[in-house]
Amino acid sequence: MERNFDKFIKKEYDLLVVGGGINGAGLAHLAGDHGLKAALLEKGDFASATSGKSTKLIHGGIRYLENFDFGLVKESLKERAIQLKAAPHLVRPLSFIIPVYKGDKRPLWMMKLGVFLYEGLAGKRSVGKHRRLSAVNISELVPGIRREGLLGGVLYYDAQMDDARLCLENVLSAVEKGADIANYVEVVSFLKEGGKATGVLARDVLGGAVFKVRAKKIVCAVGPWANHLLKKDSYRARKIIRTTKGAHIVYKGKFSDHALLLPSDRDGRIFFVIPWMGHSLIGTTDTSFAKNPDRVETSPGDIRYLSESTKRVFPDRDFSGKNIITSFAGLRPLIRRKGSPSKVTRSHALVETKSGLVFVTGGKYTTYRKIAEDTLRKVFNRGVKKPFRLYGGGKISVNRDHAARKYNVDPNTITFLMGKYGARYEDVLAFVEKDKSLAERICDCSPAIRAQIAYSVGREMALTADDIILRRLTLQFFPCKTNNCRIQIAQFMQKAQNT
Ligand SMILES: Cc1cc2nc3c(=O)[nH]c(=O)nc-3n(C[C@H](O)[C@H](O)[C@H](O)COP(=O)(O)OP(=O)(O)OC[C@H]3O[C@@H](n4cnc5c(N)ncnc54)[C@H](O)[C@@H]3O)c2cc1C
Structure with a gap:
């Protein structure tokens, strides 16, 4: 595939961002928004690494309270409010239940205190009021939960997001503000003058x-990849991050309309069971990982850990292969500190090298906007003034049934489009106006329509079938009997590349 990179070659940018995960995308967005001439290069697809493999929570992180990381929790809760406002189609409030059993390491009083503190730290940015639950309440709200030994619990509120699309919307916002961005372009080395980095050598993957x-x-x-890229700046450089692996499984069907926060009986670590696209996202693990970041994958041990830990609370659930729709794993790029993986802080730090390169380390998805703000302040000595807006944010003007009639598509498809593209959903339907056949569903397994394939390629920089399946339309969470969706998308991509 031949692509043209003339625009990158001709300019000298104020800022070049390497990496198109959420931190790179957020930074390019904020830089563009504040008048900087910015570029971003990503060696795979946007959000194809950690930023598409998260637990999909925009949260303060209630579990960090037990590490006394109050500053991080407060900062994250502030960012949660900003993201809920900027992208209501991608970031939504979600209720969480913490059931407590006899003999649990964290007793009921501790959980009550935890949610009270959590809500207190959110202050006026609280998403909803927490409440105590009796064992009977919990059994009613969470069908199939083990009753034996259940003492009661608490309910509190946080937020859930679509991580891959939130990252993509930052990319699209950056492009809208004038940034030049390319996926599948790898930075292979740094160009230097007088010891200072002045550019990069890039390769179209x-x-x-x-x-x-x-x-x-x-x-x-x-x-x-921070340690790896740092070596290309100076082969003597010391490691600046520590990576830990987190795996998830997606179980067929919902356990409850509420998310659950549970301790594992294996090691006492906390993990989640979260309603996700009609199914249940279960995760995560947290284990040291020192191998090549290109080769991270879910192991049978990860699946066993998550299945067995969940089965303690849901003894009647069948965790055999047929109920696991998919699994995925990602790496946390944590600030390099000693200690057990779960105890290492999730706060961020910026590391500047002698050649003037700045590396982003640590952080959480939730705090990406703050990380971008801190980076702009450090690198350009400039504050962030404008309100944070996202590509699909803003009011949706036309109601669902009206739009369904106007474009002759199923109302469920309109809901699906609104959830994915927010206020921009009619941009997708504009493709239908030009070619009525694009209103057809791609496959029986989801409400996605063919116009979305064309839109992914034409407007959202999708270059491979996986870019569309995994990150633009997230079809991996819709179990498909025929595989027709994959076939249709692959055929469309082949046709697009041949014309
Ligand atoms: C299992 C798990 C669950 C998590 N859950 C949550 C959660 O629910 N909420 C939350 O707030 N946080 C969560 N986090 C943390 C959060 O996901 C990460 O902090 C965040 O995604 C990191 O983003 P990033 O942009 O720094 O890294 P990445 O998303 O990994 O992006 C880095 C990008 O750089 C690219 N790249 C590397 N080398 C080069 C090169 N030479 N040239 C060009 N491009 C290059 C890579 O391809 C990659 O796309 C979770 C993390 C994990 C692992």
Whole structure:
């Protein structure tokens, strides 16, 4: 596949961002929004690494209270409020239940105190009022939960998001503000003058072209690859991050309309069972990982840990293969500190090298906007003033049934489009106006329509079938008997590449 990179070659940018996960995308967005000439290069697809493999929570992180990380929790709760406002189609409030059993390491009083503190730290940004639950309440709200030994629990509120699309919307916002962005372009080395980094040598992963990109400042938001890229700056460089692996499984069907926060009986660690696209997202694990970040995957041990830990609370659930729709694993790029993985802080730090490169380390998805703000302040000595807006944010003007009639599509599809594209959903339907056949569903397994494939390629920079399946439309969470959706998308991509 031949692509044209002339625009990257001709300019000198104020800022070049390496990495198109949430931290790179958020930074390019904020930089563009504040008048900087910015570029971003991503070696895979946007959110194809950690930022598409998260637990999908925009949260303060109630569990960090037991590490006394109050500053991080407060900062995250502030960011939660900003994201809920900026992208209501992608970030939504969600209720969580914490059931407590006889003999649990964290007793009921501790959980009550925890949710009280959590809500207190959110202050006026609280999403909903917490409440205590009796064992009977919990059994009613969570069908199939083990009753034996159940003492009661608490309910509190947090937020859930679509991680891959939130990342993509930051990319699209950045492009809208004038940033030049390319996926499937890897930074292979740094260009230097007088010891200072002045640009990069980049390689088109799909076509093989190699070209130079020049910039006054370079920020590496490469997540788990930070130690690897740092070596390309100086082979003597010391490691700046520590990576731990987190795996998830997706269980067929919902356990409850509420998310559950549970301790594992294996090691006492907390994990979640979360309603997700009609199914249940279960995770995560947290284990040290020192291998090549390109090769992270879910192991049978990860699946066993999550299945057995959940089965303690849901003894009648069958965790055999047929009920596990999919699984995925990602790496946390944590600030390099000693201690057990779960105890290492999730706060962020910016590391500047002698050559002037800045590396983003640590952080949570939730705090990406703050990380971008701190980076702009450090690198350009400039504050962030404008309100934070996202590509699909803003009011949806036309109601669902009206839109369904106008474009002759199923109302469920309109709901699906509104949930994915927010106020921009009619941009997708504009493709239907030009070609009525694009109103057809891609497959029986989901409400997605063919116009979304065309939109992913034409407007959302999708270059491979997986970019569409896994990150633009997230079809991996819709079990499919025929595989027709995959076939249709692959055929569309082949046709697009041949024309
Ligand atoms: C299992 C798990 C669950 C999590 N759950 C949550 C959660 O629910 N809520 C929350 O707030 N946080 C969560 N986190 C943390 C959060 O997901 C991460 O902090 C965040 O996604 C990191 O984003 P990033 O952009 O730094 O890294 P990444 O998303 O990994 O992005 C880095 C990008 O850099 C690219 N890259 C690397 N080298 C190069 C190169 N040479 N040239 C070009 N590109 C390059 C990579 O391809 C990659 O796409 C979770 C983390 C894990 C692992």
